[in-house]
Amino acid sequence: MSETKDHPQRRDAATPGGEARPEDALPRTWLPEGLPPAHDTYWEETAARTVANLEPLLAARKAKAEPGARSWVSEMGDRWGAAALLAAAAVVLLLGVGTPEASNEPLPGPDDWALVLLAVEGDPARLWAELGVAADPVLAWLAFEGIDP
Amino acid sequence: MEEEGEREADESLARRVQGGDRAALERLVRRYVRPVHAVVASFLSEPAEIEDAAQDAFLRALGALDTYDPRRPFAPWLYQVARNVARNQMGSRGVRRAESLPAGGREASHPLPDQAAENAEIRDRLERALARLPEQRRTAFRLVEVEGMTTLEVGRIMGIAPGTVRSHVHHARRHLRTALAEYADATEDARG
Numbered sequence: 001m002s003e004t005k006d007h008p009q010r011r012d013a014a015t016p017g018g019e020a021r022p023e024d025a026l027p028r029t030w031l032p033e034g035l036p037p038a039h040d041t042y043w044e045e046t047a048a049r050t051v052a053n054l055e056p057l058l059a060a061r062k063a064k065a066e067p068g069a070r071s072w073v074s075e076m077g078d079r080w081g082a083a084a085l086l087a088a089a090a091v092v093l094l095l096g097v098g099t100p101e102a103s104n105e106p107l108p109g110p111d112d113w114a115l116v117l118l119a120v121e122g123d124p125a126r127l128w129a130e131l132g133v134a135a136d137p138v139l140a141w142l143a144f145e146g147i148d149p
Numbered sequence: 150m151e152e153e154g155e156r157e158a159d160e161s162l163a164r165r166v167q168g169g170d171r172a173a174l175e176r177l178v179r180r181y182v183r184p185v186h187a188v189v190a191s192f193l194s195e196p197a198e199i200e201d202a203a204q205d206a207f208l209r210a211l212g213a214l215d216t217y218d219p220r221r222p223f224a225p226w227l228y229q230v231a232r233n234v235a236r237n238q239m240g241s242r243g244v245r246r247a248e249s250l251p252a253g254g255r256e257a258s259h260p261l262p263d264q265a266a267e268n269a270e271i272r273d274r275l276e277r278a279l280a281r282l283p284e285q286r287r288t289a290f291r292l293v294e295v296e297g298m299t300t301l302e303v304g305r306i307m308g309i310a311p312g313t314v315r316s317h318v319h320h321a322r323r324h325l326r327t328a329l330a331e332y333a334d335a336t337e338d339a340r341g
Contacts (some may be wrong), residue, residue, distance in 0.1 A: 019326050024322050026294070028273050030329065032279075034295045035186055046186075046200075047179045050207050058225060062169025 159223035164182035167214050178207060181224070184306050185231045187298070191291035192235035194276070202238045206231040225308025232288075271332050282321055285309075289317035290325075 036042040120126035126133035157176065165173035182203070189202040210230045217226050279287055285307065292303045293314065300318070302313040307314070 016205060024319070026275075026322060026325055026329075029268050029331070030275050031295050031323075032272060032276060032298065035190065036181060036212070037297075038183055043179075043182050046203075047175070047182045050178050050204060051171075051175050053176070053204055054207060054211050057208065058166075058169055058171060058174055061167070061211070061214070065168045149200075 160219045160221075163214065163217060163223045164219040166211070167217075167219075174211070177223075181227055183296075184224075184292075184298075184302075185227065185290050187296045188228055188231045188288060188306070189235040189238075190296075191288040192232075192239045198238060202235045203231070205238075206234040209234055222305070222308065224306045228306050228308065232284075267332075271329060274329055274332075275325060278325050279321075281328075284325060286317040286321045286324075289314045290321035294317045294321075 120130055125135050129149040153238040157173075159180070162173040162177045166177060185206050186199060186203045189206065190199050193199050193202055206227075210227055213230065217223070279290070280292065282290065288307065289303055292298045292306070293300060298306075300314040303314045
């Protein structure tokens with residue numbers, strides 16, 4: 001490495017840590033620049049800068065590792081997910097299907113009963129059919145007898 | 150940087166970092182900030198590139214920490230990450246630019262201009278010869294001869310035996326001496 005402003009305290013000679021320099025070692029003046037020595041303050045600063053750079057990634061890792069540290073949105077999602085799903089389905093049904101439209105034709109009132117009875121020719125099943133109910137003929141009779149026009 | 154007596158194993162620290170422990174991350178970074186720089190410096194020459202690659206290596210290591218098995222040694226794993234980052238950066242910028250290395254910086258005693266020029270020339274030749282060495286040999290040489298690490302330390306970082314580190318350094322020296330034979334003869338003459 002070369003000498004730069006960033007590395008003001010570069011060593012001016014390589015010093016193999018604790019090992020005798022062998023016979024075949026190259027002259028130190030030939031060797032490229034080394035990094036600052038291990039206990040140089042440069043490394044303290046570089047390590048602090050490196051850790052600062054890693055903070056966001058570490059925070060993401062921590063959030064992933066700890067279930068308790070999850071965001072409130074995901075917590076609420078887990079707890080109320082089913083209820084929210086049902087509510088959403090209801091809204092979709094209301095908006096998509098809608099309520100049945102009220103019929104413009106009024107149901108027969110008391111004044112119309114006579115006409116209805118004439119139209120059905122005394123057949124209770126037809127009477128119920130006129131009212132929109134598919135009725136069994138026998139049950140229709142029984143029910144018809146309870147009606148007093 | 151860190152007291153050896155209270156040294157917690159790398160693997161234990163790495164496991165804690167996997168869980169998001171900031172203090173453990175800080176200790177690992179402080180422990181490996183210089184070795185990682187030294188490893189990438191064996192691939193790259195520009196100080197800014199070395200700094201970028203070292204920072205990137207730590208980022209990638211943290212990002213890929215789930216792939217690390219704490220039952221295995223941490224240092225060689227980190228070394229591989231740093232090595233890959235440096236290789237990629239070297240590949241994206243072309244071959245190692247030895248010619249871009251500023252000369253000088255080692256002459257604390259203000260050598261004569263002729264001597265300074267010759268030293269610069271020698272270093273330039275040496276950088277070129279280093280670039281032709283096999284990767285492991287070059288890294289071992291750089292870490293031992295230039296950064297002053299012991300063969301034991303380098304072996305632990307590179308995940309190889311100290312004897313293998315010594316062998317790499319020995320062969321690197323021979324290769325470099327051959328490449329710089331003319332200067333070696335001149336140096337011997339000067340000594341004699």
